[in-house]
Amino acid sequence: MTGMLEVRNLEKIYTKSRLDRTPAFRLSADFRIDTPGVVGMMGPNGSGKTTLFELITGSNVPTSGEVLVAGRNIHKIRTDQRDRLAIHYHQSYQVRHFRSFKPNMLMEPARSDYPLLHLFDEPQFNTQDGYIGFMLDFFRKLRAEGRLVFLCVHPNERFHLEIVQEVCESFIFVEKGTVTPFADYQTLLAHEPAQAYLGDLLTERAA
Amino acid sequence: MTLFKVENIQKRFGSRVVLENISLSVEEGTVHGIMGPNGAGKTTCFHVLTGFYAPDAGRITFEGHDIAGRKPHQIARLGISRSFQIMNLFDDTVVIENVILALPEFRSRSFNVTQNVFDDTALVDRALEVLDQVGLADRAWQKAAALSYGNRRALEIAVALAADPRIVFLDEPTSGLGAEATRRLMDLIRSLRETYTIVMIEHDMRFLFELADTISVIHWGQVIAEDTPAALRANKWVARSTLGDVA
Structure with a gap:
């Protein structure tokens, strides 16, 4: 059966330099998601969240392994059409360039007008302006239309946890390059590194 | 009657999608508000709707005429006027x-x-x-x-x-105005709505919620919400925000 997203034995290794090939950072992921939904992604800064988004949307080349979106290898799709399958909404307004050694004419067309996967990278949430409500409704709308939404949040205020609890049904925790999926918020909280990461915010909640 | 209709507009700059999928429909004799955070694509959207940029995909119809890709002066001649965020x-x-x-x-x-x-x-x-x-x-x-x-x-x-014009597009009319000037502008726009259909981008949400009949919320180059001010205000996160105080 074809999943919406299959991340197969994916690995990205950054070495210390071109000469010194000692790995400086290694990201590994292996998971699949078969149904539409809103997946919360959390983890400390520098743990590999944005790199994982880049690998899934095909703007970063894996060292090994593959990413299949609706059964299609994202890295074999024309670079100018990859965002028709999976789109990365960047933090602030940075633009990333797609690199490929193969010319687009030799690659596969996306055959889609609107992306199946929507990856939101730490969107700005501000309780003052009310936009949060519209953003959460939009994530739900995408899910209802059969799409898969990733919401990367780096919670540093309590309402960030309220947001993920309200809108995300499953979670992915990334720490030091290790990617672990969780079926729901409770099992995420049972995971010790996640507890340590959310530490203060959770105790505040108990208080 | 729908005077101005936008269907599935897409606009790219190079490899970047700036407007993903904008649809909106403006009824004659109403004020249609557009709001969204900085960088959401509001002004690009205005540029496309008023002919300054041609869309890469999608349809724009005014009184049933397809105007997508027409030049600004051709669009103006049909009865579509606009103001700019920076005054000219x-x-x-x-x-x-x-x-x-x-x-x-x-x-x-x-x-x-x-x-x-x-x-x-x-x-x-x-x-x-x-x-x-x-x-x-x-x-x-x-x-x-x-x-x-x-x-x-x-x-x-x-x-x-x-x-x-039949329809007027206003790009952030309150920008740079103090409280008193904003109040006077509100009265002015209220008086104009008798005669014109108005589409207005506005950062000042209180202003927009007071004046608009319908509001499209744009973010990530897409319409993420569209409704009457009353219905938008009913959202619990809006109620919690400073907008919740708007009577």
């Missing part, structure tokens, strides 16, 4: 001349440098009528540069109205 006025001329230069009667005349535009009483009268709509008739003969910021904004709207 001729400061060295008097207020009324700014309006006269925008009148279709003036624009269709052959250009004659020897004739003083102010000698043409029909043009002057028409320009005074337009200035009266925005409350500037008594300042018609002042230098445009001497106007207060709020009055400059009103003059900009007068320039947009000079073309006798």
Whole structure:
């Protein structure tokens, strides 16, 4: 059966330099998601969240392994059409360039007008302006239309946890390059590194 | 009746999608608000709707005519006017001349440098009528540069109205205005809604929620919500925000 997203034995290794090939950072992921939904992604800064988004949307080349979106290898799709399958909404307004050694004419067309996967990278949430409500409704709308939404949040205020609890049904925790999926918020909280990461915010909640 | 309809507009700049999938529909005689955070694509959206950029995909219809990809002056001739976020006025001329230069009667005349535009009483009268709509008739003969910021904004709207449009697009009309000038602008727009259909981008949400019949919320180049102000306000996160205090 074809999943919406299959991340197969994916690995990205950054070495210390071109000469010194000692790995400086290694990201590994292996998971699949078969149904539409809103997946919360959390983890400390520098743990590999944005790199994982880049690998899934095909703007970063894996060292090994593959990413299949609706059964299609994202890295074999024309670079100018990859965002028709999976789109990365960047933090602030940075633009990333797609690199490929193969010319687009030799690659596969996306055959889609609107992306199946929507990856939101730490969107700005501000309780003052009310936009949060519209953003959460939009994530739900995408899910209802059969799409898969990733919401990367780096919670540093309590309402960030309220947001993920309200809108995300499953979670992915990334720490030091290790990617672990969780079926729901409770099992995420049972995971010790996640507890340590959310530490203060959770105790505040108990208080 | 739907006067202006936008269906699935897409606009790319290079590899970047700036407008993903914009659809909206503006009913005749209403004020349609557009709001969204900085960088959401609001102004790009205006540029596409008023012909400054051609969309890469999608349809724009005005009174049933497909206008996507037409040039700004062709679109203006159909009865679509706009103002800009950054004001475009001729400061060295008097207020009324700014309006006269925008009148279709003036624009269709052959250009004659020897004739003083102010000698043409029909043009002057028409320009005074337009200035009266925005409350500037008594300042018609002042230098445009001497106007207060709020009055400059009103003059900009007068320039947009000079073309006798059916629909007016206003890009952040309150930007740079103080509280008192914003209140006066609110009264002005309220008075214009009798005559014109208005589409307005606005950062000042209180202003927009007061005036708009329908609001499209744009973010990530897409319409993420669209409803009446009352329905949008019912959202619990809106109720928690500073907007929740708006009566």
